[in-house]
Amino acid sequence: MAEIAIRDLRKEFGAFTAVKSSTFTIGDGEFFMLLGPSGCGKTTTLRMIAGLELPSGGEIRIDGEDVANRPASQRDIAFVFQMFALYPHMNVRRNIAYPLASQGMPRDQIRARVDEVARILGISNMLDRPVGGLSGGDRQRVALGRAIVRQPKAFLMDEPLGALDAEFREHMAEELRALHDRIGATTVYVTHDQLEAMQMGDKIVVMNHGVVEQFGLPQDIYDWPATMFVADFIGSPAMNFLPFNGTVTPGAESVSLDGISVRVPMQRAAASGRLVLGVRPEHVTLDDAAPYRGRVEAAEYLGTTQIVTLDTAQGSLKARIPSSRAVRVGEHVGLAFTPGTLTLFDADNGQALLSEGNERVLAHG
Numbered sequence: 001m002a003e004i005a006i007r008d009l010r011k012e013f014g015a016f017t018a019v020k021s022s023t024f025t026i027g028d029g030e031f032f033m034l035l036g037p038s039g040c041g042k043t044t045t046l047r048m049i050a051g052l053e054l055p056s057g058g059e060i061r062i063d064g065e066d067v068a069n070r071p072a073s074q075r076d077i078a079f080v081f082q083m084f085a086l087y088p089h090m091n092v093r094r095n096i097a098y099p100l101a102s103q104g105m106p107r108d109q110i111r112a113r114v115d116e117v118a119r120i121l122g123i124s125n126m127l128d129r130p131v132g133g134l135s136g137g138d139r140q141r142v143a144l145g146r147a148i149v150r151q152p153k154a155f156l157m158d159e160p161l162g163a164l165d166a167e168f169r170e171h172m173a174e175e176l177r178a179l180h181d182r183i184g185a186t187t188v189y190v191t192h193d194q195l196e197a198m199q200m201g202d203k204i205v206v207m208n209h210g211v212v213e214q215f216g217l218p219q220d221i222y223d224w225p226a227t228m229f230v231a232d233f234i235g236s237p238a239m240n241f242l243p244f245n246g247t248v249t250p251g252a253e254s255v256s257l258d259g260i261s262v263r264v265p266m267q268r269a270a271a272s273g274r275l276v277l278g279v280r281p282e283h284v285t286l287d288d289a290a291p292y293r294g295r296v297e298a299a300e301y302l303g304t305t306q307i308v309t310l311d312t313a314q315g316s317l318k319a320r321i322p323s324s325r326a327v328r329v330g331e332h333v334g335l336a337f338t339p340g341t342l343t344l345f346d347a348d349n350g351q352a353l354l355s356e357g358n359e360r361v362l363a364h365g
Helices: 042-050 092-102 107-121 136-148 166-183 194-200 218-223 228-233 359-364
Strands: 004-013 016-026 031-035 057-062 077-080 154-158 186-191 203-208 211-216 240-248 254-257 260-263 271-279 284-286 293-301 305-312 315-322 332-337 343-346
Touching (some): 004 042, 031 042, 042 077, 042 186, 042 203, 136 166, 194 218, 203 218, 211 228, 218 359, 228 240
Parallel strands (some): 031 203, 154 186
Antiparallel strands (some): 004 057, 254 260, 293 305, 305 315
16 A cells, blocks of 8 residues: 655646646545546546656655656556456466566465455456456456556556446446455546546546646535536536626625525635626525526436426526426426535636635645
């Protein structure tokens, strides 16, 4: 196991900056997610931690040692790729054993280590089979076995479940998290799937255009996004954004939407001009007595809940409400928001305004 500390990490490819001054710490034994859309810099960050790319600047410390300029072979990490990267001419046992055999480990020790890893992964009955005939899930288990057998300080995984179909991917995500908990290793995992990150991760870094937008616990990032990008990227449906022009002063506990007062968490700083009220769909309720109004545009049935799309003075808004609440397209309804869950953003820079609700998260995220 290992703590991995990233400080002001940068990577430039000519005039293009792929990673811009990233700073975060991966705790010893954590399952850590690097999350973001394609091209955000998450895989480049992982490759720099692995030693497959050398950084343009900054530090990568593994257990306190700066390894930023060391080759991958001197970092004691294991890398698991999306496309498995198995040797097709070898059977399962030889694929798993390969890293140990290349280090010259005695055969009896290799056999014992491979047998133990196969037992953990539930593939003991496959050890003599060729890898070419295995399913995608079983090939991924073999790739994981080849990483685990080395007993490295950390495992680095680049979308290892990306090649699997959706149903089996969810099952393998559960298995992978359970495996991590059994062996207690530090794991750094790249994904573009926010549901996967929320399901599996102890901590999450959200990246966008090479910048760390937010770093912290999954629940904190969901409840208190630091930026509008994070609020939009995390959650399905995403957070609603209701734009308005106004002024906020320290201590303020309400804002005016279309002349209607809406309660918000107590604000800690001043702001004025173009602002945005952020509200999660599950924090919107239909209340006939509420003065803020919307017109029902559509309703999507999801079993016990439904997603209702409404047209408001501030634009489109989605509400996640019980399916037992009957709604009709074209109906005008009152909308109420759960006050303690709301976030205000500066529309010009996309940053969340500091409030009583989010100050703990933004101060330490």
